[in-house]
Amino acid sequence: MILGSRLRLEEWVRNIIIAYVPVLHAGYLQFFDKFKDTENVRIYVLCYDALKEFEWLQRDIRAVDPLIIVSSLLYWYKDKIEIFLGNTTSLLGIQSAFCSRNTNIIMPDEDISHEIAKKYLSKFNVVFDSIFLRWDKHRTLLEVPVVNNGTINIRDLDKTLLKKCIAISEKSSDWWRQVGALIAKPSGEVLLTACNEHVPHPQMPYINGDPRSNFTYGINIELGTALHAEKALICQSARRGISIEGTYLYTTTFPCPPCAKAIAYCGVKRVYYRTGYAMLDGESILKSSGIEIVQVLD
Numbered sequence: 001m002i003l004g005s006r007l008r009l010e011e012w013v014r015n016i017i018i019a020y021v022p023v024l025h026a027g028y029l030q031f032f033d034k035f036k037d038t039e040n041v042r043i044y045v046l047c048y049d050a051l052k053e054f055e056w057l058q059r060d061i062r063a064v065d066p067l068i069i070v071s072s073l074l075y076w077y078k079d080k081i082e083i084f085l086g087n088t089t090s091l092l093g094i095q096s097a098f099c100s101r102n103t104n105i106i107m108p109d110e111d112i113s114h115e116i117a118k119k120y121l122s123k124f125n126v127v128f129d130s131i132f133l134r135w136d137k138h139r140t141l142l143e144v145p146v147v148n149n150g151t152i153n154i155r156d157l158d159k160t161l162l163k164k165c166i167a168i169s170e171k172s173s174d175w176w177r178q179v180g181a182l183i184a185k186p187s188g189e190v191l192l193t194a195c196n197e198h199v200p201h202p203q204m205p206y207i208n209g210d211p212r213s214n215f216t217y218g219i220n221i222e223l224g225t226a227l228h229a230e231k232a233l234i235c236q237s238a239r240r241g242i243s244i245e246g247t248y249l250y251t252t253t254f255p256c257p258p259c260a261k262a263i264a265y266c267g268v269k270r271v272y273y274r275t276g277y278a279m280l281d282g283e284s285i286l287k288s289s290g291i292e293i294v295q296v297l298d
Helices: 026-033 055-059 066-077 088-097 111-120 159-169 229-240 257-264 282-288
Strands: 014-019 041-046 082-086 103-108 125-129 150-153 180-184 190-195 248-253 270-275 292-297
Touching (some): 041 066, 088 111, 103 111, 159 180, 229 257, 257 282, 282 292
Parallel strands (some): 150 292
16 A cells, blocks of 8 residues: 555664665755654665666766665665665565565655555555755646735836736737736836747647647647747847846746746846746746746736
């Protein structure tokens, strides 16, 4: 049985930690440190053999040889923890040798962990630890509420700007999602306007189909033929030689991660949005550049 709940350490008779460890950073050491003073702890660092079914890991260019990881952990923990290189054979061995109600498997709460647990460890209590170690598939696609710098009622904001932003969105031919955006000076002077639009022609989806229709909302957002409104504004400013340093950007929907990165480095001082959610580093990249995020409420 696979469990997602936590168990108290003092109740564990044997604890087996299984993890994909591409590199050693502070997060992994914090994860292992939780169990270094616990009796009967054994760590399995998954090697290439156990990971060969996860083809996308072959693109993890930062990954260090698992044998080096194991050697480093052995040095770090000395004799406090038993550490092994975990391959498919050893995972099957765990299943046969430690099939006990008192055996608990601890794994990071990651996509690989869940698939390994389902395939090899169905007889065990598997505890998925919530520590963040890397951007796995689940975390990459996670939609989270934006923690903004504040909210403002629509009546307190320049209604002309907001109505203009909404009207611009209605010009978009993108049936998937219509987004309108504009850049204005703090005084309210509008410098640039744009909506998300397919390129090289707005009606391209009716000729070749829309690749976004192959996915649900939030999935593979970078795969599409549309130029997002926020990037269109920045492109316009570069082409027309209009400085947007210290300006405000208004958008009907919170920027996607690629647009957030462009906004973070174009000089915009504040982002107003009406609806939407943050994905990946969309929110953090804006805040790291000192950009205020304000949600506009109806």
